[in-house]
Amino acid sequence: MWYKNRKNTRYIPKDWVLHPDHIANTLNAARDENEKFEVQFHSEGEKRRSATCRMASINGEAVTIECSGLTNLQSDWIGKVVDCYFQTRKFGSGSIFFMFTSPIIGIRSCSDGTAVLNLKLPEKLEQRQKRASLRISPPQQYIMGLAVWSAPDGLICKGKIDIRQWGRPMLTFLPEKSFQIALDNISAGGIKVRIPREEIRNCKLDFKMGDKLFTLLDLWDPDTGQRIRYWVLCRIQNPFVDFVTHDAELGMQFLHTARPDGDNASELCWSEEISESGVESIGNWVMRRHLELYREKGI
Template identity: 40%
Template sequence: MTDVFNFLSLPGAGSFLEIQRHFLERTLDMNAIRETLIAVGVVVGIILLVMLILHFRPKKPYVPQDWIFDAKQIRDLLGVALNQRAKIELHFSMEGEARRPALRCSAVALENGTILLEASGLASLSHKWQGRNVDCFFILRKQDSYAFYAFSTTIVEIRTLKEACLITVKVPEKIESRQKRSYLRIPPPEEYMLGAAVWRGLDMPESLERNDLALWPKPSRIWLPGMREEFTFRDISSGGLRLHLPRHILAEEMDFIHVSTQFIVMLDLWEPDKAQRLRFWLLCRMQSPVLDFETKGMDIGAQFLSWAKPAESGGSNLIWLKLASSGEVEPLGNWIMRRHLEFFRESEQSLSFAHRQTA
């Protein structure tokens, strides 16, 4: 013990103890750091393992909520269509071919995994469509409203009768519930189409000029029923439209036909419910130009990007607006819906009258 006290009393002994204390503290710090690094490494390893498992795990395909896959539910919907004598529209299209006009049929029978459709008044339908795909649309009544449905299927058989064609198609594997009006396409009723015009290429007004019609160049193409028909409409929806360029016009337009090209369409429509004119200026993006090998013309699809209406102040001023969140021009969608329901009710009345006559 005396030696210890003697050592502590020696010069420099305090410095030695200070060094020893710092060494012990540093050792403890290194141990703590090592333990922390190990813990962090374990956590990172677990995260990487989970990420690898999620990456290589089979991914479930995205299925929209409005798609119906249940076989019983599909048969029930088709059964309701049969009971309501619903019209089913068939849209024929093949890649590289122009889309044919829609064919309206009545559901006649549902059996053995097939749907029998009758196209009254159709003298014949080419058997080349057997085995091909077809897009189908139908509407069901639901109390005070209507529900829209669509499906794709295959034509099994085509039979020609004296005054009708019978078309047998497979029961689809899925049906899409299409409640959005932007899905609804109609051939524009000629009695409510007052005129239209197209601006494209160098005739397109500059962005700063688009608010004032007085600054616009003359339109590139005009459609006035019975007077000047440089193009026609195949169909129209609240989200887009499809034009047809006849053969004699197509040659002059080839330099402007490119996917994603922008152009403007003016629609002049009549609203019979309010006895007033409706005008829309629609900025469009060109999509899917398809050559019609029969007519040598071309069908051009277009998606709406924005739209304009006359300013309340009148004159030549326009107000440009964005599309609704559903991707549609809402006032145009209202007009299309009314025309579609009119046609639907007229078809129902005609079918009901014919049924009473034969009863």
């Protein structure tokens, strides 16, 4: 009614939140639930830098977020526009996903290395989720295999590579054979894996944010009755060590894909850089599995 009574009323999509009080309440709900905020910087190319943050406060002019993974703060960030994705929990109905676009109006760095960004209070929220972020925990029978190599420093994603020159993978998952790594969830934009603490010691890697891993992922497609294989270069986005089990959880973003060059499966040819929407075929696979789970189990 607030918008209906205004003059020159225009069409407003039903999934937009426009009333200032409703915007503030939604953002405050996400803060109270300690939900993650993903901030994505605009850039000229398709690939955009992103960071996972948490909301600290909100007032009548700005939204303040804290980002532990952002470094090299620059004064020219003032005025740059970012997209911000987050979710809130709705009792009995799962989560509602929102996004807004807003300029940076202030930056500062804390002594612990945390970056604090002040974003202009948005004029609208959209109920929208990045397609690349729609993720599922796939049924175990659909995971045919997983192998991970540490990508060499200075790797250039052009031309061809022979994976045999990289040696054996440092971590593998093969059903009923090897359980050095587990696939927790997957989306068009990346995967989250879990590594037992004894395997972390054996492979002797720290798994820091920004490290590159080369991954072979084998999935089963029940629609075609065939195995589908992906060679993907990933960037570690969200490394986390469980305080109880000391297992590592790694959120990894897809950067580049590669494909076999001819009949020799070990000789690979780099494909183009992955766009913001992720790997389309993986996104389609995830969407179909999501619908299957929803229809069969109501989740």
